[in-house]
């Protein structure tokens with residue numbers, strides 16, 4: 069089965085969050101499950117630079133008249149066949165894929181990402197005479213127009229199944245309505261039964277309305293987004309499509325996240341031989357200027373610093389964490405107010421709190437390897453990957469019971485310890501008090517050394533690889549095509 073995966077990011081070439089990790093791992097897992105996957109990506113500089121054995125497949129004129137090239141080759145870092153849209157006027161920019169260096173959204177994002185969906189639909193409609201996908205699977209709002217273009221495109225009577233995965237409903241790609249006229253879609257598409265959202269143009273709605281099937285990245289989040297509380301104004305549409313909406317839990321790329329083979333950490337370890345973890349902890353404490361103490365719980369936080377991630381709760385309990393003798397390591401970038409607040413705490417307590425503002429993949433690995441607890445107190449969390457990286461590296465996650473965090477973390481309550489299902493710490497109310505109580509539970513377990521080691525070993529031994537999720541996607545594709 070030929071499957072085209074469409075996304076704006078892909079690990080290890082371009083990553084701002086979990087989307088890239090999934091876009092990099094899923095094609096490989098699907099190929100291993102018998103699919104023939106190709107990816108379609110915008111021609112951002114690192115992606116074009118990684119494209120090998122490439123050639124121009126064709127030149128195209130976008131609906132708004134812009135001339136672009138479509139290149140074809142193999143991504144050297146992943147060994148995956150790829151199509152890349154070569155449009156330097158749109159993609160060769162400083163900043164992130166979405167924002168300029170001043171953190172302002174690029175003024176023409178509607179064109180930059182409409183092009184991605186439009187080219188995906190052209191490929192589905194036979195643009196490459198040697199390779200035509202049976203399934204087009206697009207990810208997040210950046211690729212969401214794929215389904216709309218397909219719905220109105222010349223599929224020549226051939227069935228092409230479209231799947232749209234929501235990685236985060238809060239980022240919707242909403243633009244002024246005037247931009248609809250650039251897209252080359254029929255006017256009927258700009259209606260409440262289409263791309264229109266409170267008078268604006270919504271890319272997210274294109275995916276939710278026109279895709280044959282919607283997935284999201286955990287079963288709990290699939291239910292949550294159908295409620296007014298978490299539906300971001302789209303819960304009505306999602307409820308109306310409840311039978312074509314499912315949650316498939318993300319997984320871990322165990323080739324990248326494996327403390328036994330990870331070259332970025334100072335000492336290797338695994339569930340059976342965890343001794344290297346203590347070396348990783350000491351090395352990080354030393355490197356960051358924290359007090360080098362083996363027996364104090366070291367908490368880690370690797371996160372975008374945004375309101376979603378529940379970080380004000382962490383700031384609210386930080387005094388207690390420090391007073392109890394614990395330590396906190398933070399790596400993140402995002403809202404200036406959060407960056408400043410964490411930096412101020414690190415300046416006030418340099419032996420207990422370390423904060424690095426920025427994006428640093430290797431430092432993230434070292435934090436998971438060194439820490440005892442990974443904090444993920446998100447207000448909402450579609451799936452969350454860092455709690456799973458915490459499992460793999462023996463850093464027990466402490467999480468808010470929401471979305472994919474609820475689907476992956478089992479609290480160390482006594483009954484769960486007795487059942488041998490506990491693998492972390494979970495709190496329910498989104499309050500500093502609830503987080504503080506979970507933190508105290510973590511402390512209590514940490515002081516019972518052998519129980520801590522048992523839970524940690526079990527957490528590390530969980531099977532978190534992509535084969536299960538890949539099988540679920542393959543079953544979905546087959547069902548849609550049958």
Ligand code: ADP
Pocket residue numbers: 084085086087089236370371372399400401426427428429432451452453454455
């Ligand atoms: P989200 O996609 O909402 O950001 P996820 O938990 O799904 O959250 O994925 C976050 C990914 O980004 C993880 O791979 C995490 O390790 C990584 N990450 C987040 N912030 C940073 C950072 N500052 N430096 C390095 N990696 C980061």
